[in-house]
Each structure stands twice: as structure tokens, then as C-alpha cells.
Amino acid sequence: MFGRFRRYGPTFTLSLMGVRLYVLTQPGDLRGPYRDEGAEPAVPFSSFQRLMEVAPGRPYDVQADKAAHGPWRRMFLSALGPAGLQALLPRAQAVIQAHLSQWEAAAGGSCIASLFREVRLLAVDLAIDVIAEVPLPPGVQRSAFRDKLLCFLDGLFGLPIALPGSSVARALAAKEELVAALGPLLAADRLRMAEQWRAAGSRYSALVDALTTGSAAAATDAAATAAAASGKEGSGAAQPASSPPGAAARVTVRDAVISGFMALGFDSERAAAVSVLHAVVAGADTTRFALFNTLALVAMSPRVQEEIFAEQQRVIAAHGPELSVRVLLLGSVGAGAAAATPYLDAVVREAMRLLPATPGNMRRLTADLRVATAAAGNKGGAASELVIPKGAMVWRFVPLQHCLDPVCWDGNTAVDVPPHMDWRNNFEGAFRPERWLSEETRPKYYYTFGSDSHLCVGQNLAYMEVKLLLALLLRKYRLRLEARDMLARATQMFPFIIPRRGTDRVLLESCVA
Numbered sequence: 001m002f003g004r005f006r007r008y009g010p011t012f013t014l015s016l017m018g019v020r021l022y023v024l025t026q027p028g029d030l031r032g033p034y035r036d037e038g039a040e041p042a043v044p045f046s047s048f049q050r051l052m053e054v055a056p057g058r059p060y061d062v063q064a065d066k067a068a069h070g071p072w073r074r075m076f077l078s079a080l081g082p083a084g085l086q087a088l089l090p091r092a093q094a095v096i097q098a099h100l101s102q103w104e105a106a107a108g109g110s111c112i113a114s115l116f117r118e119v120r121l122l123a124v125d126l127a128i129d130v131i132a133e134v135p136l137p138p139g140v141q142r143s144a145f146r147d148k149l150l151c152f153l154d155g156l157f158g159l160p161i162a163l164p165g166s167s168v169a170r171a172l173a174a175k176e177e178l179v180a181a182l183g184p185l186l187a188a189d190r191l192r193m194a195e196q197w198r199a200a201g202s203r204y205s206a207l208v209d210a211l212t213t214g215s216a217a218a219a220t221d222a223a224a225t226a227a228a229a230s231g232k233e234g235s236g237a238a239q240p241a242s243s244p245p246g247a248a249a250r251v252t253v254r255d256a257v258i259s260g261f262m263a264l265g266f267d268s269e270r271a272a273a274v275s276v277l278h279a280v281v282a283g284a285d286t287t288r289f290a291l292f293n294t295l296a297l298v299a300m301s302p303r304v305q306e307e308i309f310a311e312q313q314r315v316i317a318a319h320g321p322e323l324s325v326r327v328l329l330l331g332s333v334g335a336g337a338a339a340a341t342p343y344l345d346a347v348v349r350e351a352m353r354l355l356p357a358t359p360g361n362m363r364r365l366t367a368d369l370r371v372a373t374a375a376a377g378n379k380g381g382a383a384s385e386l387v388i389p390k391g392a393m394v395w396r397f398v399p400l401q402h403c404l405d406p407v408c409w410d411g412n413t414a415v416d417v418p419p420h421m422d423w424r425n426n427f428e429g430a431f432r433p434e435r436w437l438s439e440e441t442r443p444k445y446y447y448t449f450g451s452d453s454h455l456c457v458g459q460n461l462a463y464m465e466v467k468l469l470l471a472l473l474l475r476k477y478r479l480r481l482e483a484r485d486m487l488a489r490a491t492q493m494f495p496f497i498i499p500r501r502g503t504d505r506v507l508l509e510s511c512v513a
């Protein structure tokens, strides 16, 4: 894409799965669409639309609904705020630890046989147990449920062909089985939400006010209980996963998605099940690619691993071995929480800057948009203007935007890839977590989690999960890719990296005496 930017300038078009997209790169051009001004979020791919609709011909999109989006977003922010993260941390740690134990048992602790496969399974378990907190009863076989979810996710960006055997056809069948399994499990949530909805006079904002106020109180009680139980401020491990009986319930992601569906007039058992699939989709694929990309880059850098290890040793000496929210997340999460692991934080941001887990979401214009089209490198040249018509799709392609970062890039368009993004030929110069540690070098463009009106509400949960995995792994092991050029040899780079079969083995070298 940098090549296209060099050739065609800051605005150019391309066709993706038959859809014409305008790629915009100028901050001034992007501002309006990503603030919902003259544009709305939309995924223009028919496979995705079919799999996400409630029933044939009944689309659902709370993100594009101006009235519902605000309260819905507030529900998520409450569910995934500091107290929510505190409650979810023990769950995340249990899931990650279980997978680590399986990896260790499978190869005598010497390797992860297929990084791609293993983090995919891990991300789906995190989506089930941590994001959606799906109450899978013992009767439902987890492996079969997980397989169906994977099948559903595989179809989302498949070619829009629902012929037997195609990924979309298989995903549609898996969706029906998932809906049938989930519907009854969510009956109590749905009825409770319907009751609260009526009590709030069927006004979404009032419902959210009532739920989030109660949730904040529950969170404060829960945090105090956790601190008292562990004797340490901000400790996550002693925190119960749900509120004790009688206490105000904390808001969950499940509540957020089910309420969003209700706000748009869907209150059936099927709609509740589809809403939970939406939550799983929001977190599962993104998290898996974040885990894969980050582990791959870290495994390529013994230097970065040593730095993480040294920081972990300091954390253990200062706070004990427990991985709490305070240890894992920065001051932005939770009043007064200091950054105990700034280097780990920098590593995760740097990995997600260099290899973003998503290529960026698109917007459909609801009004004409005027943009500049001056060719790149045409400094001082006259800027021409282009009017992109209402109805067109515009896109901020995240890796390209990261190439153009004014802090990291000197504006040289003579190179194929700017050095700060060129992990293939300039690994040490490109993958530099240290750039995040000083105000002067800190990247200005970082769009892996979107921006503005739809900035990802799950980003702190995602950071927490990735950091947990890295900390747990690197306290015990040094990672090494068996095929050091695994990323360069990948069979697919877009929209996600998929490694060539057999090249994604990660060697685990014990560093514990």
C-alpha cells in the first residue's frame, strides 16, 4: 500500500472482493468519517453481513444507529472498565494458564508445535470464558462448541458463495447450531434485561444509567473485598468473577450486547444468541492475531525478551509474583494505578503498531466528502480536490497510516517501505519498543484499535490478555522461532497473517535454573 501511496498520492481507490474503496490518508480527510460526521460504520462484505444478521433479511447494526450507539458504548465501557478488568483477570489467567500447561504437556515443555493453531484455540477460549462469559454447562462439549465457533469465524470474510462446502455455507450451518446451543443458556439474562428495560420505561439511556450506576457501586465493594482478602491494593486474584448474592451486579459484555439488541427492537431468544456471537466475533479474531503477531515478533528478538524478563524480575521483587491489573495495565486504567510494567506495555504497543491485528474498519459516506489528492512527494505542488460521493466506502488502512507517522517517518518516499515499518529488512530498527518510552519518539499514529467515536472498548482487555501471556511465558522460557523467517514466508499477509504450514513452531528454552 505504501507503493500505491507513492504512486497515486494521499487518496486512491482499490477494489476488495468486488467492493470499491477510497483509501484516505490525510488526518483532515479522515477526521469527519471516523467521528460519524457524514459517514457511518459499515462492513460492505456480504458474507460478513449474512453471518451477522439476526435472521435472513434482518440486519442488525447498533454501531450505525445514532440513538443507540452512545448508551450501548457506555455499557461496554462499564463492563470493561477498571473494575470489570479486575473481575475478568482471574478468568483470563485461568484460561491462559490452562493452555500453557497443555503446551508444556504436549511437547515436554520444549516447544509450541504450531503457534498459529494454538493461539487460535486460546483466543476462542478467551472469547467464550472471558469476553462473553458464556455459561457453558457440563452437557455442552467445549471442543465441539469451539469448533463451531471457529467454523463461524472462518466464514466471516470468505468469498460470498453459499454453495455446499464453501466456508460461508459451513459457517451459516455452524451459526444455526451455535444459536440453538446459546439461546437457552441466555434465557435468564434475556428475561432479566427485559424486566430492567421495562422498569427503565423502555428508554435505553435510562436503562444504562441504572445498570452502570449499580455496577460502579458493586465494583467499589468488590475492589475493597479483593484488597482486604489479599492484603494488597489492586490485587486481581482474590476478586470473585461475579458479585456475591444480594450485591448489585457488575455489568458484563453479555449485558451490553443483549441490551443493544433490545434497543433496536430485538428481544427473541435467537437475537440474544446472535448478540453473544457478535461479542465473540468482536474479540476472538482480533485477539488471536494480536497474540500471534506479538509472540512472533518477540520470539524474533532475544534482546526484547531479556528486557521483559528483567522487568518481570523487578516486578516480582516489588509487588510479589501475582499478575494484577495494577501490574499489567497503565495509569489510564484505574485511578492512581502506576505503571509497573512500562516495558511490557511498550512491547505490546510496538508489536501492534508494526503488525496491526486489524487492517482497519471502513465507513460508508452519508454525505459527499471533499478530500485533497496532491501526489505524495509533490511538496509545494498544487493540491487538487476530489469529491467522493455519498454512499461510497472510505477506509483508513491501518498499516499504511502507521507508515506515514510524522514522528517515525522522515517523509522519504524513495524507499519501498519506511524503515520504522520494514521488519523484513530492518528488524532491529523497526521493532523498537523503546520508541514508546519517551515523549519525543512516541508514535503519533496508532490506529490498531481505531479512533474517535468507535475507538475499541475492549482494548484494555486485549492488552491485559496479551501481557498476561507474555509475562507468564517469559518468566519461564526464552522463545525462538524454529524458522526465523516464518513471517517473511507467510502464505497470506492480508487481511491477517497466516504462516506457511509447518513453519510456525516456537522453541521454548527454559530460563529457570
Ligand code: HEM
Pocket (backbone or CB within 6 Å): 041, 063, 073, 076, 131, 253, 279, 282, 283, 284, 286, 287, 290, 357, 358, 360, 361, 362, 447, 448, 449, 450, 451, 453, 454, 455, 456, 457, 458, 459, 461, 462
Ligand atoms: C487485539 C484485539 C482487538 C483489536 C485489534 C480491536 C480492534 C478494534 C477496532 C479497530 C475497532 C474500531 C471499529 C470501527 O472503527 O468501526 C474496535 C471496536 C470495538 N471493539 Fe475491538 N479490538 C480488539 C479486541 C476487542 C475485545 C477483546 C472486545 C471485547 C468485547 C472488543 C470490542 C469492541 C467493540 C464493542 C467495538 C465497537 C466500539 C464502538 O463502536 O463504539 N474489541 N475494535
